[in-house]
Amino acid sequence: MSEVRKIAAILVSDVVGYSRLAGADEERILARLRALRSDLIDPTIAVYHGRVVKRTGDGSLVEFRSVVDAVRCAIEVQNSMIERNAGLPAERRIEFRVGIHLGDVVEESDGDLMGDGVNIAARLQTICDPGGICLSEQAYxxxxxxLDLAINDRGDVQLKNIIEPVHVYSLLVGISAQAKPATPAGSTGPEKTSPWLALPDKPSIAVLPFQNMSGDPEQEYFADGMVEDIITGLSRIKWLFVIARNSSFVYKGKAVDVRQVGRELGVRYVLEGGVRKAGNRLRITAQLVEAETGTHLWADRYDGALEDIFDLQDQITEKVVGVVEPSLQRSEIERARQKRPENLDAYDLYLRAVPHMATVMPADAKIAARFLQDALSLDPNYAAAHARLAWCHEIFFVRGGFNEADRVAGIGHARSVIASGTDDASALAIAAFTIFMLGKEQEAALIAVERALSLNSSCATALYFGSLIYAFAGQDAKATSNAERALRLSPFDPMAFAAHLALGAAAVQQKRYDEAVSHCARAAQANPLFSTLYFFQAASLALAGRQEEARPVVQRLLELEPGFRLRVFFDVGMVPAIADRFADGARMLGLPE
Structure with missing residues (x-):
């Protein structure tokens, strides 16, 4: 069953004392619940763009596109229930408890949701007062x-079966939640307005000042410094338009609506966060929001000790910058998919190509290559498109029949990227990998990937491709450090298989074969349609003396790539010490030369 991991606003509701109510008059209580759902609950959920994931008898699990929508929906229902219960004796009142959380969930192919995001919302519901609403800190x-809310701060609460305490806020229902009037930055009152800025021709982001939620002035400097570093780090992503600090910091200390920020600054995305101190530890929260819709693309929290405040600041900055790039690219790919074909520009065509390269197999790469060629016809100097097309030709050569024309074309596109002097770290790293594999230009490849990482040391793509280059060049220490850093920064990246493979190759170089088996198996799990990964797994098993375990792995390899031949590892840039060792394992299994 396929699944998707995402950030979602989750609402879980339950009827207080349902068993008691049903025991007294089950037929009547069921009829009243059905009526409430049809004429109050479901219509209100629809108004606020919610999706009922499932009913649990007397309860519901609902997904919303934003926490604001979830809270408004909950307040409207709870206020309506106050009116509907008026005049009824306590033993006949239907009262709901509601828990709301913003967090990580896993969506199954049938639409069901699971994970911590759901579990925390469900546990929040259980600690609510009748007719109440509880929010996690992330939701609040x-x-x-x-929203204008009457709030009770309940502090950190240890919820059942949740490992860490959750900071909980209770809403005092009976007071409507209305959107606060938006006041443009720098204005003295709501009567003044600011013109909306047009979006630039590439993805754009503003990093708002992080809120100091501790009341400690020292943390103000920490938060401001971290935001400045994040802005600097994001500015290294050359396909991204980043609003300067002086513009985004006009919102410091103000209540803002991200939709208005997006219009006033002319950006598609907004990054916001907060800092809270507890003892000698800091908790930093951050979330990436699509400004136009308020949709959350990513959210996380980070904890650290105050012993070395500058080291902590650097760590958090690196992690946030590292995860924002792939999150933005996923959002941009989805946006490009929704555009009409006649409106596609070179950037949109490039984005449409990227997902088709995920399997690293020729059939999908052919689809990507068509988009990339169209992109280059519109913009012949587009470095990112040249880099991806170079990689397509590497895929065609290595897994599609060793056609010399593919080798020449791949090297040509890769050299175009390097010669252009581009400061696009991703493009440089992909080009470096291509000239390493197809041109056996080890020194040039290492120089190019080192330049990519010097341009943007938090670029996950550069780290992933760099880990492979270092591994296949026999530099196992650098391969390991790049792979581990890439997985730490962007663990759910489509390129995660590359880091596991690099770790496996480094382990083989050090003759730690059982460890290599584990890494190569993880690589195959991360990208199960990529044939070559099964070769590395099978060869590692053979080298570890586990030949019988390798048989089904070999079978899967040949199913995906019937024309597989060992010669490929001697036709590409992999150094002989690595290629020979993997080939020795493969020969034990009878794989064709």
């Missing part, structure tokens, strides 16, 4: 500046 942070 999203609405505190956008």
């Amino acid at each position: 942070w999203q609405v505190k500046a956008r």
Whole structure:
């Protein structure tokens, strides 16, 4: 069953004392619940763009596109229930408890949701007062500046079966939540307005000042410094338009609506966060929001000790910058998919190509290559398109029949990238990998990937391709450090298989074959349609003396790539010490030369 991991606003509701109510008059209580769902609950959920994931008897699990929508929906239902219960004796009242959380969930192919995001929302519901609403800190942070709410701060609460305490806020229902009037930055009152800025021709982002939620002035400097570093780090992503600090910091200390920020600054995305101190530890929260819709693309929290404040600042900055790039690219790919074909520009065509390269197999790469060629026809100097097309030709050569024309074309596109002097770290790293594999230009490849990482040391793509180059060049220490850093920065990246493979190759070089088996198996799990990964797994098993375990792995390899031949590892840039060792394992299994 396929699954998708994402950030979602989750609402879980339950009827207080349902067993008691049903025991007294089950037929009547069921009829009243059905009526409430049809004429109050479901219509209200629809108004606020919610999706009922499932009913659990007397309860519901609902997904919303934003926490603001979830809270507004919950308040409207709870206020309506106050009116509907008026005049009824306590033993006949239907009262709901509601828990709301913003967090990580896993969506199954049938639409069901699971994971911590659901579990925390469900546990929040259980600690609510009858007719109440409980929010996690992550959820509360999203609405505190956008809705007028009467709040009770309940502090850190240890929820059942949740490992870490959750900071909980209770809403005092009976007071409507209305959007606060938006006041443009720098204005003295709501009567003044600012013109909306047009979006630039590439993805754009503003990093808002992180809120100091501790009341400690020292943390103000920490938060501001971290935001400045994040802005600097994001500015190294050359396909991204980043608003300067002086513009985004006009919102410091103000309640803002990200939709208005997006219009006033002319950006598609907004990154916001907060800092809270507890003892000698800091908790930093951050979330990436699509400004036009308020949709959350990513959110996370980071904890650290105050012993070395500058080291902590650097760590958090690196992690945030590292995860924002792939998150933005996923969002941009989805946006490009929704555009009409006649409106596609070179950037849109490039984005449409990227997902088709995920399997690293010729059939999908052919689809990507058509988009990339069209992109280059519109913009012949587009370095990122040249780099991806170079990689397509590497895929065609290595897994599609060793056609010399593919080798020449791949090297040509890769050299175009390097010669252009581009400061696109991703493009440089992909080009470096291509000239390493197809041109056996080890020194040039290492120089190019080192330049890529010097341009943007938090670029996950550069780290992933760099880990492979170092591994196949026999530099196992650098391969390991790049692979581990890439997985730490972007663990759910489509290129994660590359880091596991690099770790496997480094382990083989050090003759730690059982460890290599483990890494190569993880690589195959991360990209199960990529044939070559099964070769590395099978060869590692053979080298570890586990030949019987390798048989089904070999079978899967040949199913995906019937024309597989060992010669490929001697036709590409892999150094002989690595190629020979993997080939020795493969020969034990009878793989064709």
